[in-house]
Amino acid sequence: MSKRYLAIWFPYLLTDQMAVKQEELLGTAYALIAQERNKQMIVNVSSEANKQGLRANMPLADARITLPSLQTFKFQPQKEQKLLNAMAEWFIRFTPQVALNPPDGLFLDITGCTAWKSEEQHIEEIKSHFTGKYHIKLGIADTLGAAWAIAHYTKGQIAKPNEQLQHLLNLPAKALRLEEATLQRLAKLGFHSIDSFIHIAPSTLRRRFGEKINLKIGQALGHKPEAFEAITEPNPYEERLHCIEPIQTAKGIEIAIESLLENLCNRLQKDDVGVRNATLSAFRLDGKLQQISIGTNQPSIHIKHLFKLFELKIKQIEPDLGIELFIMGITKVEELPKQQETFWQVQNQTDLGEIAELLDRISIKAGKNAIRRYLPQEHHWPENSIKAVTDLKEQPETEWQTQKPRPTVLLNQPEPIQVSAPIPDYPPMTFTYKNEVHRIAKADGPERIEQEWWLSEGKHRDYYYVEDEKGQRYWLFRSGHYDIKVAAQWFIHGFFA
Incomplete structure (x- = not known):
């Protein structure tokens, strides 16, 4: 041609x-x-x-x-x-x-x-x-x-x-x-x-x-x-759908999405790759462009699942006088897994694909960064003892340490707080965080965590598990030994459920 x-x-x-x-x-x-x-x-x-x-x-x-x-x-x-x-x-x-x-x-x-x-x-x-x-x-x-x-x-x-x-x-x-x-x-x-x-x-x-x-x-x-x-x-993976009549209804948009996904997934399957990110562009009669995007946790050519992800976002499209053209482009693809694997040792050996699809749907509703996966690392320092991963198939290199309680939400970096402690090496009676005063009702500790001297120099930390009068629990620590000449530095590092 x-x-x-x-x-x-x-x-x-x-x-x-x-x-x-x-x-x-x-x-x-x-x-x-x-x-x-x-x-x-x-x-x-x-x-x-x-x-x-x-x-x-x-x-x-x-x-x-x-x-x-x-x-x-x-x-x-x-x-x-x-x-x-x-x-x-x-x-x-x-x-x-x-x-x-x-x-x-x-x-x-x-x-x-x-x-x-x-x-x-x-x-x-x-x-x-x-x-x-x-x-x-x-x-x-x-x-x-x-x-x-x-x-x-x-x-x-x-x-x-x-x-x-x-x-x-x-x-x-x-x-x-x-x-x-x-x-x-x-x-x-x-x-x-x-x-x-x-x-x-x-x-x-x-x-x-x-x-x-x-x-x-x-x-x-x-x-x-x-x-x-x-x-x-x-884009090698892009499909277009021209509309004979302008589309103004959600049902019409759904039909367009299904048609585009079917054509794209057939092409992806022949190349042994799957969708990781996709974008739907809707061109309106008035010249304006409407776009929605989806992402998956693992490569997918499951048409029904991908449609459900787009379906959750259809409300974001405003057809106005009507949509005359739909373009769907796959912006990121990855090779499909050679065989179906499992992760997380659950009793019924839940299929990895089903879990990944569930996480995709939750991410669409709650937000892209609402779901994160962490694995343990061989480090004493709390912020270095975990790592964020995106691959659901990645396995931990070490066991989770469960001997002592750890907060469900760990701050990326400890944040300074002001405390009132009765005597050295005792947990604080009160602490102030973000201009809010918390009165301690219960406390346990200290748990001493030493600095990893082979990586960096610094003071040790004495951690305390504390609960305020409202029943909220926190993970606090004092940096280094108590010194009568220098005010102790206190930090908050996490929150318990």
Whole structure:
């Protein structure tokens, strides 16, 4: 299949955007200006200003002579780039392959995208969306160069496959995107249109005009390659679903999700990989994008389970006037386990997959970081004695230490507290944590934990298990020995259930 490209040109990109935001500018002549050395130059003009003879790169003083009533605004280049990026993201609804053509154009690789709509229908849909908002010109051809030329120098045409030459012949030489110096040399020799020199031998053109003219001709005709740099990396696991009628109901969204998941999971199964992260993008009629994402604890191609995860988030999608396109992309995949394993020695040897799916559903409801798994490590220091893991199949390298009580919630780092203790080596009578005073009703300790001298230097810790008058229990410690000359440092390190 030959490549097909759609070139899009917004001749008044920035000025049209201003008119969209400020309706009083519609139908008026205005320009964007910038300071260049010691004079002000026009960078962009509105369509009305263009009709009255104003052009980009014209000194503002000359423009004022032609049109004294011209309104001017400061040119902000960062806005132009930001707007073009936003336009590119909007066009992803037509194809995942969208490239920037600064400062005011885009390229779309629409190869294979005409199974749902014809090229003519795509053009009409794009034009209807921008009518009354942005001036837009379009061209379709087998090559980027030909599509660009058609968009910029015709009223908008579609060059059928392998017919780009016929569409280029009557266009001006500048339609090949040649350098200004080359265009001037061509004009001096009377070569004003492409048909006047395109059939000249390449060696002759190279001697007269340099190698670049042959490169541009070759790229326009498809004889030489031209780089296409999409704004997003192509996703090998992505499915699209165009809607015959706009979808406005939750049931319609569910049907779309099931259809997309079925196609994706069949492809994933053939490659022996499963879903770890997936995103559903819903493109509304008003141009706005709605997205929901899911994640799993282990690779999965279980369609019902993945659907349930998306189903829990469907309420976050607001269809408004309706959704016209759904795109589901698998953003992270991992190899499927070769055999089903078990973890956590429970009596009925619960299947790992079932536990993982349960955790996935809880994570969707409670939050991504609501569920964590920890394993023990060979360390005395409490904060180093456990490690967080994401793999449900990972087994502990040592046994959990259960000889002495440990808090169910351990702070990543101990936090300082203020205490009142009756005599040295006694637990405190009260302690203040986050501006709240806790009166101790019961206490046990101390349990001394020495610093791991082979890893770092520091004082030992004397830990106490305390319970306040409200029945809440805490794990406190004093750092180092009691010293009458220096106030003892106390910390809170955890909370018991």
